[in-house]
Amino acid sequence: MPQTDANNDKTNNISQDELVWHDQKVPHQSDAELERLLLEGISLTQETAQPPLRSFKDGDDDENNDVLSGGDIQGALGLFAEAAQDMATAGVELGLGRHFACADFCNQAAEKAAQSVSLLRFGRRSMYDHDLRALGALVGAPEEIQEEMAILTPFHPEAFYAGTPPEEADEVINAEQASSYIQSARRVLRWARAIVLNA
Numbered sequence: 796m797p798q799t800d801a802n803n804d805k806t807n808n809i810s811q812d813e814l815v816w817h818d819q820k821v822p823h824q825s826d827a828e829l830e831r832l833l834l835e836g837i838s839l840t841q842e843t844a845q846p847p848l849r850s851f852k853d854g855d856d857d858e859n860n861d862v863l864s865g866g867d868i869q870g871a872l873g874l875f876a877e878a879a880q881d882m883a884t885a886g887v888e889l890g891l892g893r894h895f896a897c898a899d900f901c902n903q904a905a906e907k908a909a910q911s912v913s914l915l916r917f918g919r920r921s922m923y924d925h926d927l928r929a930l931g932a933l934v935g936a937p938e939e940i941q942e943e944m945a946i947l948t949p950f951h952p953e954a955f956y957a958g959t960p961p962e963e964a965d966e967v968i969n970a971e972q973a974s975s976y977i978q979s980a981r982r983v984l985r986w987a988r989a990i991v992l993n994a
Contacts, residue, residue, distance in 0.1 A: 868994055871915035875991045878907035882984055885977055894973040895964035898950040901980035902927070905947050908987035909934050915994055925951045931983075940986045943979040950976070 885900035905927055912934045913921040923930040927944035936944065949955060959967050 866916060866994070867914045867918045871911045871991045871994070874907050874914055875911040875987060878904045878911060878984055878987070881907060882977075882980060885980065889970065889973050889977060892970070893965055894968035894970060895950070895955065897973040898947070898968055898976045899952055899955075901976040902947045902950040904980045905944050905983040906930065908984045909936065909944065911991050912936075912987050915991055925954060936983075936986065940983055943982045946979045947976060947983075 881900045881904035885897045885904060888894075888897040888900060909927070909930050910920045913919065916934065921930060921933040923933060925948065927948045928941045931941035931944040955964065
């Protein structure tokens with residue numbers, strides 16, 4: 796593809812591959828740089844499907860499980876970034892006194908973190924019915940992470956609003972409870988981060 800050099804009006808023949816190469820980042824960036832890029836807001840949509848048959852045993856070391864050949868690292872990183880954004884929003888909602896919204900974003904952050912592990916391990920999101928503990932088991936989360944996820948399960952809006960009118964939602968959850976939900980969600984994110992960012 797001919798290009799003209801503005802300094803001396805000479806035409807250069809540069810291939811498309813050469814142009815793309817100059818725009819790419821160095822392949823070995825630091826983990827801190829990768830995490831910064833993730834937190835700037837990557838958004839991906841992914842279809843939900845059943846994971847391939849694979850079971851995780853209690854003795855599995857989650858951080859060192861092999862990623863199946865169909866794993867989607869780019870999708871996993873993008874979805875983990877969305878989980879991190881939801882975590883930040885949960886903190887904002889807590890500060891504004893919107894306690895249910897805080898709990899809801901904690902629920903979403905935990906779900907996206909677990910689904911990022913599913914994308915990495917299986918190449919697709921795992922099917923589940925808003926039971927975060929069950930999702931954790933599907934993607935091989937250790938028992939203590941499944942327990943943290945179970946704490947956040949009731950805050951899916953569809954389930955929560957079934958028993959609580961929306962106008963009373965923030966009165967049902969106090970600031971101390973909402974703060975504890977943030978801690979649960981952070982533990983889930985730390986577990987997923989160790990897997991996704993070290994893949």
